Amino acid sequence: MKVSKLLAPTMKEDPQEAEIISHKLMMRTGMLRRLAAGVYNYLPLGLRVIKKVENIIREEMDAIGGQEILMPALTPKELWEESGRWQVMGDNMFRLKDRWGREMGLGMTHEEIVTDIARKEVRSYRELPVMLYQIQTKFRDEPRPRGGIMRGREFIMKDAYSFHHNTESLDETYRECFQAYWRIFARCGMATEAVEADPGPIGGTDNHEFMVIADAGEDTIFLCSGCGYGANREMAYFMDPSGELPARPETSKKEKIHTPNVSTIDKLVEFLGVEAEKFIKALVYMADGKPIMALVRGDRELNEVKLRRALKVKSLEMATAEQILSFTGGDLGFSGPIGMEGKAVYADTEVRYMVDAVCGANEKDMHFKDVNPDTDFNVTGYIQIRDAADGDICPKCGKMMDVKRSVELGHIFKLGRKYSDSMKATFDDEDGKEKTFIMGCYGIGVTRIVAAAIEARHDKDGIIWPISIAPFECVVMPVISGDDKQRETAEKIYDELRKRGVDVAYDDRDHRPGFKFKDADLIGYPVRVVVGKDLDNGKLEMKLRHEKEKRMINVDTAVDEIMAVINELRAKDFELADKFEGCPC
RNA sequence: CGAGGUGUAGCGCAGUUUGGCUAGCGCGUCUGCUUUGGGAGCAGAAGGUCGGUGGUUCAAAUCCACUCACCUCGACCA
Structure with a gap:
C-alpha cells in the first residue's frame, strides 16, 4: 500500500472529544472518527487492525472446533419473548417496528437466535457437542457511552455458543474455550486475568471474565498474588473478621x-x-x-x-x-x-x-x-454483604488481595438449560428420551481489544502495536522522495517484501523526513525501513518501534534481514500464548 | 435520569463578562519558489448561515427564552 493513497488523516493535536489514551490515539492516527454518541466510522487503518484481531479469533476458535456462522442483527420480538428477555433487556435494547408494525430488536447478544437454530437443526445427541460462533455487530443503547470505542453503542463482538448433552461435555468445552481465550488475548499482545463474575442477565452458573489490567478500565477487580484467586468487585469475597468480639457493656448506654x-x-x-x-x-x-x-x-x-x-x-x-x-x-x-x-x-x-x-x-x-x-x-x-475493599484478605489463602482497574475483554458462561428450557430446544439423548440442551456461551469484545491493546502499548510518540494486529507490519520510506536512487531502492525493497507476504506500507509521500518519522511512530508500524544518505555506502536503516536503537543493514541483504526480524516478531506473539497455565475449573 | 461543562474554518483555540464597524490566531489545505535525518521557510490564496429556533435592540458570536448535539462525573452495564 502506498501511503500517498492511504486515507489516514493523522493529527498533531489531541482531539477535544477524546479523554482516554486509546481514543486519542485512534483519532490522531486516523483510524477512527465519531459519527454519533458511541457510534464510529472505522477508516482504513482502524479496519485493518480489526480484521487482524478477527482473524486471530477465527484461528483460535476454529482450532477448538468452533464453526463460524452469521446471524442477523435485526431480530424478531417473538424469540426474545420466549426467553423473557424482551422485557429484561429494557432500555438497553434498540427497538424498532417494520412497516407492518411488527416489533424487532437489534441484537445485543444472540442466545435466543442460536438456540432457535439448534432446536430446528440439531436432532440427536450424536451431533453433540456443537459450537457455533459469529463475529458480528452488536447494538446496546448504553446510558452513557464512553472512552471512544471502549464502550460504544454499536460494536463488534465475537459470540460463541456451545450445545451439549451432559455437563461433562460442557465442562470440557468450557476449558478449551478458556484456553483459546487466553491465547487470543496473548496473541493480541495482552496477558489477561480470569476472574469470577456475576453472570448478570445472561444467567447461568460458572463464569469467568477475562480482564486486562489498565488504568483506563471501568472495572475493579481483586487479585490474590498468593493463590491466583481473582474476582470482579461484584463477586469478590474476602475473609470475614474472626477473633474475639469486643467487650460489651452490661446494660445499654445508648x-x-x-x-x-x-x-x-x-x-x-x-x-x-x-x-x-x-x-x-x-x-x-x-x-x-x-x-x-x-x-x-x-x-x-x-x-x-x-x-x-x-x-x-x-x-x-x-x-x-x-x-x-x-x-x-x-x-x-x-x-x-x-x-x-x-x-x-x-x-x-x-x-x-x-x-x-x-x-x-x-x-x-x-x-x-x-x-x-x-x-x-x-x-x-x-x-458478608459489603463490597471488598483495599486491604481485604483472600478468602482462599489468607493473603492480602490487590485491587486493580481493568478492562473486560471477554466473558464466558456455563448457561446450563436456561434458554433451552424456556425455548423448548430439545434433542434425542442416547436413552431415547427427549432432553433440552445444556449450553455455554462465550463472548469477546473485538473492538474493545483494539482499544485495550493501545492502552497497554503506547508511548508519548504513539502506538506500539504487536506485529500480530498492527495495521501494517512494516513501513518502507526514502528520506528524500525526490532522490531517484533512494526512491528506486525503497520501491524495490517494498515490492520484494510484498512478494514475500509481508503486510507492508510504502511511504512515498513528498514530505520532509521528520514529518514521515513522526507519522510512522504515531501509527506504530512495528518495523521501519529508511533509505537515506547511507545508501551511498550501501547501507539502509531498520528500526523497530519498540526499540530505541536503529540497526544499519546492507542493501544487498536487506530483504533477508528484514524478513528475519519480521518472522522473529511474528513468532514472539505465540510465546506469550504458549505460556497458558491451565483453567481453574 | 442527577450534577457539571462545551458548541466560532478540516483540527486545536481566542473573542462572549462590559452588544458596535470587515469575526481573529495557530495547525492543516491549495499555488509558486527555496528546502529536505524528527511535524521546514518565504510569498500569495481559499475556507465561517459563530449548533438551531424565537425574542430584546438602531445593531447580537456577545443579552434573554426555548431547543439540539457532544463531553466529564454519578446512576446503569451481555
Whole structure:
C-alpha cells in the first residue's frame, strides 16, 4: 500500500472529544472518527487492525472446533419473548417496528437466535457437542457511552455458543474455550486475568471474565498474588473478621440524639464530627417483594449481588420512602436496627465488631449513639454483604488481595438449560428420551481489544502495536522522495517484501523526513525501513518501534534481514500464548 | 435520569463578562519558489448561515427564552 493513497488523516493535536489514551490515539492516527454518541466510522487503518484481531479469533476458535456462522442483527420480538428477555433487556435494547408494525430488536447478544437454530437443526445427541460462533455487530443503547470505542453503542463482538448433552461435555468445552481465550488475548499482545463474575442477565452458573489490567478500565477487580484467586468487585469475597468480639457493656448506654435533616452518612460525619466507620448504615430493600433491612459500616458499600445470593432471592430493589415507613415506622434516612425485633435484618459480618456506633432511630431527625450490637440489638443473621475493599484478605489463602482497574475483554458462561428450557430446544439423548440442551456461551469484545491493546502499548510518540494486529507490519520510506536512487531502492525493497507476504506500507509521500518519522511512530508500524544518505555506502536503516536503537543493514541483504526480524516478531506473539497455565475449573 | 461543562474554518483555540464597524490566531489545505535525518521557510490564496429556533435592540458570536448535539462525573452495564 502506498501511503500517498492511504486515507489516514493523522493529527498533531489531541482531539477535544477524546479523554482516554486509546481514543486519542485512534483519532490522531486516523483510524477512527465519531459519527454519533458511541457510534464510529472505522477508516482504513482502524479496519485493518480489526480484521487482524478477527482473524486471530477465527484461528483460535476454529482450532477448538468452533464453526463460524452469521446471524442477523435485526431480530424478531417473538424469540426474545420466549426467553423473557424482551422485557429484561429494557432500555438497553434498540427497538424498532417494520412497516407492518411488527416489533424487532437489534441484537445485543444472540442466545435466543442460536438456540432457535439448534432446536430446528440439531436432532440427536450424536451431533453433540456443537459450537457455533459469529463475529458480528452488536447494538446496546448504553446510558452513557464512553472512552471512544471502549464502550460504544454499536460494536463488534465475537459470540460463541456451545450445545451439549451432559455437563461433562460442557465442562470440557468450557476449558478449551478458556484456553483459546487466553491465547487470543496473548496473541493480541495482552496477558489477561480470569476472574469470577456475576453472570448478570445472561444467567447461568460458572463464569469467568477475562480482564486486562489498565488504568483506563471501568472495572475493579481483586487479585490474590498468593493463590491466583481473582474476582470482579461484584463477586469478590474476602475473609470475614474472626477473633474475639469486643467487650460489651452490661446494660445499654445508648442515647438518642437530635439530628435535624441529617439523613446521609456524609452529613452525619460533618454534623457529629465522627468518622464514617463509626456509623451503621441501614438500607431497606424489597427482596422478592418483602421488606428487609441490610446493615453495613458507614464507610462501606453494600454489595447487592452478595445480598441477593445470601437471601436466595431473584429481585432486589431499594424500598420506597413509603415502604420504609411501614416497615420501620420511621422516615427514609433515619433507619436503624434498634426496635426491629422479629423483622428481617441482616448485617454485614463486620458490623458485629463495631463499638459505640451511631445508627438511625427509625424516627424522623433522630439517631442513637453509643450503640453496641448484641447489647442494643440483634439481627436475623450476620453475613458478608459489603463490597471488598483495599486491604481485604483472600478468602482462599489468607493473603492480602490487590485491587486493580481493568478492562473486560471477554466473558464466558456455563448457561446450563436456561434458554433451552424456556425455548423448548430439545434433542434425542442416547436413552431415547427427549432432553433440552445444556449450553455455554462465550463472548469477546473485538473492538474493545483494539482499544485495550493501545492502552497497554503506547508511548508519548504513539502506538506500539504487536506485529500480530498492527495495521501494517512494516513501513518502507526514502528520506528524500525526490532522490531517484533512494526512491528506486525503497520501491524495490517494498515490492520484494510484498512478494514475500509481508503486510507492508510504502511511504512515498513528498514530505520532509521528520514529518514521515513522526507519522510512522504515531501509527506504530512495528518495523521501519529508511533509505537515506547511507545508501551511498550501501547501507539502509531498520528500526523497530519498540526499540530505541536503529540497526544499519546492507542493501544487498536487506530483504533477508528484514524478513528475519519480521518472522522473529511474528513468532514472539505465540510465546506469550504458549505460556497458558491451565483453567481453574 | 442527577450534577457539571462545551458548541466560532478540516483540527486545536481566542473573542462572549462590559452588544458596535470587515469575526481573529495557530495547525492543516491549495499555488509558486527555496528546502529536505524528527511535524521546514518565504510569498500569495481559499475556507465561517459563530449548533438551531424565537425574542430584546438602531445593531447580537456577545443579552434573554426555548431547543439540539457532544463531553466529564454519578446512576446503569451481555
